[in-house]
Amino acid sequence: MSSSAPHENKLSSDPPPLNAPPDLGTSSATNTGSKAREQHIDPLNVSGAIDENGNTLAIDYDALREKFGTPALTSAHLERFERVTGKKPHRLMRRKLFFSHRDFDSILDFYEKEGRFLLYTGRGPSSDSMHIGHAVPFLFTKELQDIFDVPLVIMMTDDEKFQFRGAEKKMDPRLFTQFAHANTKDIIALGFDVKKTFIYTDYEFIGGHFLYNISEFETLLTNNQVRGAMGFDGSTNIGCNSYPARQCVAAFASSYPELFGAPDYRPLTNPDFCELFPRQNIADIPTLIPCAIDQEPYFRLVRENCHRMHFPSPKPALILSRFLTALQGPGGKMSASDPTSAIFMSDTPNQIKNKINKYAFSGGRETREEHEKYGGNPDVDVAYTYLSYFLESDEELKEIEDAYRKGTLGTGELKKKCISVLQEFVGAFQERRAKVDDAAMRSFMKPRKLVFQGNPHATHPRGAEAANGEAQAHGEGAEDGKGLTKNQQKKLAKLKEVEERKAKKAQEKEMALRQKEGGADGAVEGGGA
Structure with a gap:
């Protein structure tokens, strides 16, 4: 799908112009004569440019890439992806709906050589049901997880939504955790594998x-850096100013050592464990983040500062998507706060039908005669856009595009096809969602060692080396300390000391028991050791 100006029909000269979509929430008439405005994209706001006539223009993704400095995802990347994985790229990659990246080449290099990485994405829960725009990155992430067979972390940012949206409205922060639970069940119903997926809410897990990691990373960021990335000013509350550190360090594998088999150091859960620090070999695991391009400023902060951590992590790689267009047309994205802009995963078949027919912006002509003569523009047509996300067959999608451009496929027929595809997708989702109860949700939210294989053909598999590093850090093998770093030797000595104390306590307990039973002589003899 192109984000450029409406298609120039080559079949006839001087065709009548296609309508441009209105600014969301208003009409073209309302905006006529308004001052032109450039597009504005950041982690909190997405709005297309407005021309001198008040019409909202499609988001210019080339300009956005240039602004953020992110390279294009090219056909060469897709070919490399297929060579490394042996699998065809997902339709969202093939159609360049995931269109930009940072260091995607590097993550493929690492996977080819060492066999694993961490997948990380997230969701800001602002309502009790996701819409199809929210589902898109998770569908893509699931496909990546299945293809690469790697662990996945999904961050539910209930604290972010309260700080950025709920605080001004005096909302209870616990409401956003309720939204997070409902959205977590939605995500699970998209088909994720519990054995290699960990989902958490910030309020419950951090x-x-x-x-x-948060505390350390906060000291690496200045107020000016955060303001520059996020667009804050002096009136922004301190919760919003500090929040980016949370989303940044969520990209570090060292934030979740238990997922890779390291024990929890916290005394409430493991009172005898004294190792406070994440394993260095876990910190070394790189991360791939699939997300919409408006989230890029967050991860620019982490990429600029991750090398400064005590245990440095590699720069996370990003694969960035376009926004799923609002029903009203290009220039905005679906919003959970505006039911007329979105198809919700909880919508009934009739609601889906009514929304598409009533609100979906059309790239067709004003009359049937004009449409048949000049053709329509799928580049701005919302029904076609949704099909480009959810219709699997590339061949069928191309046939629809060609027929619409020629005028042999009308707007009503195009909308009918879109309605059918979305009803099928949402209906199948709702059947799975009905089976996801609280117990299923909690199984995904329990910190535990994840089970994954990674690349079975890695040239220098990391798994065996990492397992050996874990064993050494726990004092298993290498009893004389040879071959270990000074830091590992200190850890090994401390762990041995803990084991000795535990053994001594057990011995004293046994002696006390024997004394009580009348075996005082044997106990005294044992106590003199």
Whole structure:
């Protein structure tokens, strides 16, 4: 799908112009004569440019890439992806709906050589049901997880939504955790594998190694850096100013050592464990983040500062998507706060039908005669846009595009096809969603060692080396300390000391028991050791 100006029909000279979509929430008439405005994209706001006539223009993704400095995802990347994985790229990659990246080449290099990486994405829960725009990155992420067979972390940012949206409205922050639970069930119903997926809400999970990383990373960021990336000013509350550190360190594998088999150091869960620091070999695991391009400023902060951590992590790689267009047309994205802009995953078949027919912006002509003569413009047509996301067959999608441009496929027929595809997708989702209860949700939210294989053909597989590093850090093998770093030797000595104390306590307990039973002589003899 192109984000450029409406298609120039080559079949006839001087065709009548296609309507441009109105600014969301208003009409073209309302905006006529308004001052032109450039597009504005950041993690909190998405709005297309407005021309001198008040019409909202399609988002210019080339300009956005140039602004953020992110390279294009090219056909060469897709070919490399297929060579490395042996699998065809997902339709969202093939159609360049995931269109930009940072270091995607590097993550493929690492996977080819060492066999694993961490997948990380997230969701800001602002309502009790996701819409199809929210589902898109998760559908893509699931496909990546299945193809690469790697662990996945999904961050539910209930604290972010309260700080950025709920605080001004005096909303209870616990409401956003309720939204997070409902959205977590939605995500699970998209088909993720519980054995290699960890989902958490910030309010419920953050602590331990994660909090150490947050605290350290906060000291690396200045107010000016955060303001520059996020567009804050002096009136922004301090919660919003500090939040980016949380989303940044969520990209560090060292924030979740338990997912890779390292024990939890916290005394409430493991009172005898004294190792406070994440494993260095876990910190070395790189991360791939699939997300919409408006989230890029967050991860620019982490990429600029991750090397400064006590245990440095590699720069996370990003694969960036376009926004799923609002029903009203290009220039905005679906919003959970505006039911007329979105198809919700909880919508009934009739609601889907009515929304598409009533609100979906059309790239067709004003009359049937004009449409048949000059053709329509799928580049701005919302029904066609949705098909480009959810219709699997490339061949069928191309046939629809060609027929619409020629005028042999009308707007009503195009909308009918879109309605059918979305009803099928949402209906199948709702059947799975009905089976996801609280117990299923909690199974995904329990911190535990994840089970994954990674690349079975890695040239220098990391798994065996990492397992050996874990064993050494726990004092298993290498009893004389040879071959270890000074830091590992200190850890090994401390762990041995803990084991000795535990053994001594057990011995004293046994002696006390024997004394009580009348075996005082044997106990005294044992106590003299």
